[in-house]
Amino acid sequence: MGLSPKDRKLLWGNAALRCSWCQKILLNDESKSEEPSVFGEECHIVGKNPTSARSEADLSPEEREVYDNYILLCGNHHKVVDDHRQKFTVEKLKNMKEEHENWVKTNLDSSEKQAIYKRYYKEIVNEWAERIDLEYWDGWTHEITVHPYPQMHSKRFEKFSELNQWMLTRILPGLVEEIDIAFMNFNNVLNDLLLTFQSQTTLIMDGTIMRTEKFYQHKGGSSFDVERYDRLKKDYDEHINLVTDLVFELTRAGNYFCETVRDHLDGEFQLEAGKLPVIIAAGICEEAVMCIPQYSTAGREYTPYHNLEDFKVKRYERDLHTEPLEES
Structure with missing residues (x-):
């Protein structure tokens, strides 16, 4: 309890x-x-x-x-x-x-206590920024959002899995409730992104790269089943869209956390670097576009991200999302 x-x-x-x-x-x-x-x-x-x-x-x-x-x-x-x-x-x-x-x-006195609290949170924030590769955000997220091969270096996935556990076990005493909420919100998104991405990946390049497997492809040994192919291709496309939308959501959560830190702890945190972007492209040969996903002001009143099932429905209300697949 x-x-x-x-x-x-x-x-x-x-x-x-x-x-x-x-x-x-x-x-x-x-x-x-x-x-x-x-x-x-x-x-x-x-x-x-x-x-x-x-x-x-x-x-x-x-x-x-x-x-x-x-x-x-x-x-x-x-x-x-x-x-x-x-x-x-x-x-x-x-x-x-x-x-x-x-x-x-x-x-x-109150100033001494505030200095202690500030140091406490700064330790957590600075380690988070280092572990999540904040300075290389657009680079590593781009590896996932480029279609049709969302991928991630195996070592990065392991590093982020360790971050997920590290964030889960941090003691958040509630001294700055807004930071605590934004911190937990980010980790909830990170957890679901890692699990969803991993669920359909295969290892390539001697195990150094995790790439989303095209599980709809016919692998021989039986007659080609058109109905099965169409069903699995739709499942694959939906999986790709969900992973992409979770990357957008993680970027929103990252911007939300950084802004909360600036509002309540350190006004210069990530100020020079600016907001976290994502780079997306509709295909390998398509022109890349940089976007900055953010939560709406109203969306920040409570924890913006609740759980994966809720997000699957509400993602289409966000400022940036993939297009829903047409019903067959």
């Missing part, structure tokens, strides 16, 4: 992104780590499961997943309190949490 977004925001905000024991800011030092990251842990005070530390208290499962039953700790001290559960009782951890939050109120 876990914490609700509201309770997560309270936990991280009231602790000022610091361990409630040692008061260390829960970010790696950039100068000492090649991959700066958040390493705070949301720890149960009363354990989640019967075998967990301090689980004997009479609380329902729902009562164990609220702000009052969590304390923010670094990884080292989370291990200590759970390994020495007789010493670190429920009462002791509640007192530790209360004392730390009082210390935050007394010793940190």
